[in-house]
Every structure is written in C-alpha cells, then in structure tokens.
Amino acid sequence: MSDQAIQPVEVTPPGEDPKKGTRGKIWQALLVPALAVLTGLLIGAIAILAVGENPLEAYGALFAGSFGTPDRFIEGFQTYFASGDTSKLLRAIYPITESLVATTPYIFAALSVALGFRCGLFNIGAEGQVLMGALCSAYIGYSITGLPAFVHLPLAILAGAAGGAVWGMIPGYLKARFGAHEVVNTIMMNWIAFKLSDWLLKGPMQASGSRPVTPNVEATAELPRFFPDPLRLNWGFVLALAVAWLVYWFLFKTTLGFEIRSVGASPDAAKYAGMNVTRNFVLVMAIAGGLAGLAGTAQVLGVDHWVGQGFSSGYGFDSIALALLGKSHPFGVVLSALLFGFLRSGATRMQSMAGIPIDIISIIQGLIVIFIAAPAIIRWIYRIRAIPVSDEAMRTRGWGG
Amino acid sequence: MKKLYGIVGLLVVFSLALTACGGGGGGAFKVGLVTDMGGIDDKSFNATAYAGVEKAIAELGVEGKYLESTQQSDYAKNLQQVLDEETNVIVTVGFLLGVDTATAAKANPDQNFAIVDYAYPDCWPGAVEGKECGSATELPNVLGLTFATDQAAFLAGYAAAASTQTGKVATFGGINIPTVTIFMKGFEAGVKYYNQQKGANVELLGWNTAANEGSFTGNFDSLDDGRSFAESFVQEGADIIMPVAGPVGLGSAAYCKETSACKIVGVDTDWTVSAAEYTDIILTSVIKNMDVAVFDAIKAAKEGTFKGGVYVGTLPNNGVALAKVAGATAELTAELEAIKAALIDGSLTVDSMLK
Numbered sequence: 001m002s003d004q005a006i007q008p009v010e011v012t013p014p015g016e017d018p019k020k021g022t023r024g025k026i027w028q029a030l031l032v033p034a035l036a037v038l039t040g041l042l043i044g045a046i047a048i049l050a051v052g053e054n055p056l057e058a059y060g061a062l063f064a065g066s067f068g069t070p071d072r073f074i075e076g077f078q079t080y081f082a083s084g085d086t087s088k089l090l091r092a093i094y095p096i097t098e099s100l101v102a103t104t105p106y107i108f109a110a111l112s113v114a115l116g117f118r119c120g121l122f123n124i125g126a127e128g129q130v131l132m133g134a135l136c137s138a139y140i141g142y143s144i145t146g147l148p149a150f151v152h153l154p155l156a157i158l159a160g161a162a163g164g165a166v167w168g169m170i171p172g173y174l175k176a177r178f179g180a181h182e183v184v185n186t187i188m189m190n191w192i193a194f195k196l197s198d199w200l201l202k203g204p205m206q207a208s209g210s211r212p213v214t215p216n217v218e219a220t221a222e223l224p225r226f227f228p229d230p231l232r233l234n235w236g237f238v239l240a241l242a243v244a245w246l247v248y249w250f251l252f253k254t255t256l257g258f259e260i261r262s263v264g265a266s267p268d269a270a271k272y273a274g275m276n277v278t279r280n281f282v283l284v285m286a287i288a289g290g291l292a293g294l295a296g297t298a299q300v301l302g303v304d305h306w307v308g309q310g311f312s313s314g315y316g317f318d319s320i321a322l323a324l325l326g327k328s329h330p331f332g333v334v335l336s337a338l339l340f341g342f343l344r345s346g347a348t349r350m351q352s353m354a355g356i357p358i359d360i361i362s363i364i365q366g367l368i369v370i371f372i373a374a375p376a377i378i379r380w381i382y383r384i385r386a387i388p389v390s391d392e393a394m395r396t397r398g399w400g401g
Numbered sequence: 402m403k404k405l406y407g408i409v410g411l412l413v414v415f416s417l418a419l420t421a422c423g424g425g426g427g428g429a430f431k432v433g434l435v436t437d438m439g440g441i442d443d444k445s446f447n448a449t450a451y452a453g454v455e456k457a458i459a460e461l462g463v464e465g466k467y468l469e470s471t472q473q474s475d476y477a478k479n480l481q482q483v484l485d486e487e488t489n490v491i492v493t494v495g496f497l498l499g500v501d502t503a504t505a506a507k508a509n510p511d512q513n514f515a516i517v518d519y520a521y522p523d524c525w526p527g528a529v530e531g532k533e534c535g536s537a538t539e540l541p542n543v544l545g546l547t548f549a550t551d552q553a554a555f556l557a558g559y560a561a562a563a564s565t566q567t568g569k570v571a572t573f574g575g576i577n578i579p580t581v582t583i584f585m586k587g588f589e590a591g592v593k594y595y596n597q598q599k600g601a602n603v604e605l606l607g608w609n610t611a612a613n614e615g616s617f618t619g620n621f622d623s624l625d626d627g628r629s630f631a632e633s634f635v636q637e638g639a640d641i642i643m644p645v646a647g648p649v650g651l652g653s654a655a656y657c658k659e660t661s662a663c664k665i666v667g668v669d670t671d672w673t674v675s676a677a678e679y680t681d682i683i684l685t686s687v688i689k690n691m692d693v694a695v696f697d698a699i700k701a702a703k704e705g706t707f708k709g710g711v712y713v714g715t716l717p718n719n720g721v722a723l724a725k726v727a728g729a730t731a732e733l734t735a736e737l738e739a740i741k742a743a744l745i746d747g748s749l750t751v752d753s754m755l756k
Binding site: 065091094098101195198202207208211212213215216229230232299303304305306308309310311312313345348349351352353355357358 | 433438469470471473475477479481483485486496499525529532533576577
C-alpha cells in the first residue's frame with residue numbers, strides 16, 4: 001500500500017553527485033523533513049480512511065482552512081475592483097491570516113528550544129516560560145495606564161521576555177552551579193508556573209466579575225493588527241520573523257554564538273579552549289526562556305488581550321518537536337512553525353466541514369516528529385543514502401545529558 | 402507506467418466520491434456547537450450540551466456538527482468558522498465563551514445563538530463592553546440557557562443530611578466559579594434546612610457560603626485529585642460526598658466503591674446512567690438538563706419561534722431535577738416532595754437558608 005503511493009516521489013533522488021554548493025546543502029537538509037511530512041500525511045490519510053472518512057475531502061478542507069479557497073479569492077477581487085468593497089476580500093484572506101496567527105507563538109517557542117539544543121541543553125520548560133511571559137506582559141499591559149503606546153507596548157513586550165527569561169535562568173543556574181539536570185528542573189518549573197498562574201488568576205490578577213481571567217490589556221499595550229476584526233493577524237508575526245533572524249545572527253555571526261555552539265558540540269573541548277561553559281548554560285537558558293516568554297507575550301498582546309486558565313494548548317511542548325523538525329536552525333524553525341501553524345489552523349475547518357476530529361492533526365504531527373527523530377526510517381523507505389553524521393551528533397547530546 | 406495509471410484511477414475514484422458527498426445536503430437546517438475546553442467527550446458539560454444537538458439530529462432531522470476549543474484563542478476562531486458555514490443556530494458552551502459569543506451575535510444580528518450557562522446583559526459598572534463582558538443590553542438573537550441548579554442541590558443536601566451515618570457530609574468543586582459553587586450553595590442550604598427541621602447537627606465539609614471558601618481541585622480532569630479529595634474527606638469523618646468537577650468526581654466514586662466508606666452525589670447527569678458501574682455507591686444525582694434546553698432552543702429555531710432572552714431551568718420546568726434517592730424511606734421521599742413544592746411556590750428559598 002504505502003510502497004505504491006510513495007513511488008512517484010522517488011523520481012527525485014537527492015545528492016547522487018554530492019555537489020558541495022550551498023544549494024545542495026539546503027536541499028539535503030530539507031529532503032528528509034519534506035519526506036517526513038509527506039509520509040506523515042499519507043499515514044494520516046490511512047488513519048482517516050480507517051475511521052470511515054474520505055481523506056481527500058479531509059485534506060481538501062484542511063487546505064481550504066489553512067490557505068483559503070480560490071473561488072473566494074476570485075469573488076473577493078471581483079467585488080473589490082467592481083465596487084471597492086474589501087469585505088469579501090478580507091473574508092477570502094481570513095484563513096491564511098489565521099494560519100499566520102497560529103504560527104507566531106510556535107516560532108518563538110521553537111526558537112527557544114532550538115537555541116537550547118544548540119548549546120546541548122534540553123529545555124522542556126518552554127510551556128512554563130510561555131505562561132510566565134504571558135502573565136508578566138498582561139500585568140504590565142493592564143496595570144499601567146496613561147502611557148503612550150510607543151512606551152507602553154515595548155515595556156509590556158520586555159516584561160514578557162523578562163518573565164520567561166527568569167523562568168529559564170533558574171534551571172540554567174541550577175545546572176551550572178550544582179549540576180542539576182535541566183530536564184528535571186525545567187519540568188518542575190512548568191508545574192510551578194501552572195500552579196502559580198492558577199493562583200494569580202483566582203487572586204491578585206483576577207479581573208472584576210466572576211471569570212478566572214486577567215483584565216484586558218490597555219489599548220496602548222496591544223500589538224497593532226493589520227486588518228479590521230475579525231482578522232487577528234498582527235505585528236507579533238513580523239516580530240517573530242525579526243527575532244528568528246536575530247537568533248540566526250547571534251548564533252552564527254557573533255563570538256558568543258560560536259561559544260554556545262562549541263559548548264553544545266563538546267563541553268569538554270570548549271572548556272579546554274578557555275570558554276566559560278557554566279556561564280554559557282545560564283546565559284542560553286535565560287535567552288531561551290525569554291524567547292519562549294515572547295511566545296506568550298505575542299499571543300496576549302496581539303491575539304487574546306487577556307490570560308485565562310486555558311491559555312496555551314501546549315505551544316511549549318509542541319515546540320520541542322518543531323525545533324527537531326527545523327534541525328535547530330532558526331530558519332528551519334520558522335518553516336516548521338509555519339507547517340504546524342497551518343496544519344493547526346486548517347484543522348478547525350477540517351473538523352467542521354469533514355467531521356474529522358482535530359486529534360488527527362496531533363497524530364500527523366506525532367508521525368512527522370517520529371520520522372524526524374529517526375531519519376533512518378525515512379531513508380530506508382525512500383532508499384536515500386545517509387548523509388555524513390557531522391551535524392547530527394550535536395543535537396542528540398542534550399537528550400542524554 | 403502501470404503504477405501511474407493506478408494512482409490516476411485512484412484519484413478519479415476519490416474525486417467522484419468527493420463530489421458525491423458534496424452534492425447533497427443543500428438547504429438542510431444546520432446546527433453548529435462550539436465547545437469549551439475539555440473536549441466533546443468530557444462526560445459532563447460539553448457532552449451533555451452536545452447530547453441536545455444529537456437528539457435534534459435524530460428527532461428533527463437537522464444537520465449538526467461541533468468544534469472543539471483547546472485553548473482560549475480558539476473561541477473566536479471556532480465561532481468564525483461556524484458563522485462562515487451559514488449555520489442556522491450556533492450553540493456555545495460555557496461562560497468563558499460569553500464575550501466572544503456576544504461580539505459575534507452583535508456583528509451578525511440575523512444569526513441565532515444559544516449559549517449554555519450564560520446570559521446577557523452581563524456587564525457590571527465600569528466593565529468594557531466587548532472585552533471584559535459581552536453585552537450591556539439583552540441581545541435579541543441570543544438565548545442564554547441558565548439553570549437554577551441550587552434548587553435541585555438543595556434537595557440533594559437534604560437527602561444527604563438525612564442519609565449520613567457519621568453526621569458529616571462533604572462537597573468539593575473544580576474551580577471557584579459561579580456555575581460550580583451554585584451546586585455547593587444549594588447543597589449547604591439543604592443540609593442547614595435539615596438541621597433546622599430535625600434539630601440535627603449534620604456538618605458540611607468543603608464549602609462555606611458565608612466565607613465564599615471551600616475545597617477546589619483547581620482542574621476538571623484529574624481523577625487522582627478526585628480520589629485524594631474523597632480520601633481526605635472520609636478521614637475527616639464524612640460519608641457522603643458531592644464532587645462538582647466533571648470527570649474528577651469519577652475518581653471519588655472509584656475510591657468509594659473500593660473502600661465502601663462513602664457514597665457519592667452525582668452532578669449534571671444521573672450518574673446511575675452515565676456512570677452505571679458505580680450505581681451501588683451513588684446516593685442520588687443533581688441533574689442539570691442542558692441537553693433538553695439545547696434541544697428546545699434548536700426546535701424553536703427550526704419552527705421559527707426562536708426568541709432571544711434568558712431561559713432558566715428550574716424544578717417546575719424540569720430544567721433541573723433530583724434523581725431517585727437510593728434507599729430512601731417513604732418518609733424521606735415525602736419530605737423531599739414537600740420541599741420541592743415549597744421551593745416551587747416560593748415559600749422556601751435557597752438564600753433564606755444561607756443567611
């Protein structure tokens with residue numbers, strides 16, 4: 001079954017003659033993830049068939065839900081050129097803007113985990129850091145009034161980054177000072193964040209009224225939106241892309257970034273080269289925490305404007321998969337975040353139109369992650385020759401400690 | 402080449418199937434339900450509301466579908482999706498959707514909405530409309546489905562106080578929010594009424610209306626919490642427990658069944674039906690007929706008699722009810738009937754017991 005369906009892909013055998021140009025390298029890096037996504041979708045289709053639904057219909061709805069439908073675009077443009085009425089056009093672009101909205105927190109959170117991987121650290125605490133970022137930015141957003149937006153908004157964003165950074169720095173310090181493993185400590189920090197937020201939302205940070213939610217942030221702290229309601233796409237997405245570029249620059253173009261990557265590749269070698277390994281642990285965990293904090297910040301200031309008990313459905317945990325999928329490279333992370341954002345956003349329509357539970361998306365995402373984590377499966381299915389393992393060893397260090 | 406033909410053939414078959422599916426269904430009466438967090442199969446809140454939609458599918462021949470919310474930013478997005486499909490009635494579940502439902506209702510005045518456990522106007526002085534609260538005025542196209550659950554819980558409290566062997570009964574909630582504590586308030590009032598009538602001194606653990614304080618698990622999904630809460634109440638001497646926390650209560654029921662140390666008062670549905678494996682340790686259940694209310698709203702919309710406003714499920718209209726009390730004496734049954742009558746005609750109120 002799978003053999004037949006997969007056949008057409010094989011007409012593009014990769015790197016038969018290893019051209020060592022940049023283009024060849026990018027192709028190499030993208031090939032396994034792309035095939036993993038394809039295979040995940042194919043097996044997902046089998047799962048959909050198994051529950052007695054039509055996979056084409058489901059994926060059609062998934063596509064329409066994440067990108068939009070052509071006839072709506074045509075109708076939108078026609079109305080716009082005929083009468084200057086933009087409402088139909090806005091309706092046409094709604095799905096794609098929603099997908100970008102869903103992508104935004106994924107980019108930030110996955111950058112956080114990816115940065116940790118680069119230093120050989122496994123940050124499972126992104127979920128807690130996201131929440132702390134959300135709470136801190138919300139607090140600054142609603143408690144301070146009367147500031148102009150150009151002061152208030154940056155202040156709220158910085159507060160969110162700082163909240164996440166503190167939450168990341170604590171396990172980083174514990175590792176550097178006492179050798180306590182960051183996996184255990186970041187998980188525990190998650191629980192502290194969950195319980196702390198429960199208490200805050202029912203106590204000090206609760207809005208008047210009976211709902212366990214924070215007050216809405218002031219308009220001056222909101223990330224401006226590009227379109228009128230109900231379109232929610234905002235500057236948070238642009239900020240995410242900018243930060244991704246910044247992380248890239250930091251990792252690959254600065255001395256500190258080189259140190260971090262060296263520590264990730266081999267702490268011992270880095271130590272004997274005169275680098276301060278423990279300082280790098282603390283620094284990286286703080287920056288990683290700050291990045292995750294920005295995920296919560298962008299969601300609060302750009303989309304929700306308040307924080308409640310169901311704030312995140314697991315951005316922090318999904319981001320571990322995203323960092324793996326993006327090969328811990330900032331640009332790869334942006335691509336994988338786009339993939340998950342579009343899948344997640346389209347799933348709403350798939351559930352509604354085709355009656356497929358949104359859980360199927362979790363299955364597909366899980367399959368993709370399995371294939372990425374064990375690329376040998378993909379190479380075996382598609383008969384791809386193994387690429388040199390130079391880059392692979394580094395990321396797996398963090399798993400075992 | 403052969404394989405290529407195979408694939409093309411397969412595609413043709415699929416697309417035929419696709420058009421076949423897409424062809425029918427035009428003009429059917431459509432119902433869309435947006436859940437709160439917890440999923441459609443939470444055996445409690447969302448599930449009971451959707452049971453109303455399923456009943457409408459079976460009996461009225463409507464088309465029904467649901468969208469699950471997994472985080473707070475899903476509310477607006479899911480509402481937008483059902484709006485986009487031009488559904489005839491949109492049902493939203495839970496008061497966390499209160500603001501987004503009102504916003505959508507104002508933007509689409511011709512669209513009918515029903516919201517479970519919420520009603521408009523909901524703004525308090527100084528609240529920002531559309532952000533902190535939904536609407537300062539009643540919305541003509543939204544029917545709020547609310548429930549006087551405290552009346553049924555009053556009966557449960559009385560029955561529990563009459564049935565306890567240890568002189569102590571208990572309750573706990575998921576989160577300290579009004580839709581939860583209304584059960585606990587009614588329960589407390591019922592216990593107090595029993596004490597007043599019989600000169601007894603049955604003690605209630607886990608809730609105190611005067612202090613607005615009680616025991617809460619902080620979630621609606623941990624069966625382990627339900628278990629440990631039940632365990633500690635039993636250690637404090639209680640033998641009847643009412644868990645108001647959705648599936649968490651099943652953990653308490655499991656503990657009671659294993660140890661035979663306590664009995665459970667179910668909530669939302671009749672647990673001797675929905676959790677039949679625990680029937681022998683269930684004293685009674687406080688029933689909140691959300692499914693009936695949702696079904697009635699859909700039926701009204703289909704028949705063109707839909708009106709916005711507030712529906713209150715009460716004892717007389719069977720919106721709330723007390724299930725059969727296990728092992729009730731004829732005397733207790735008669736007393737419960739008398740209290741029910743008094744609650745209905747207003748000669749007895751829940752609030753009068755809580756002062």
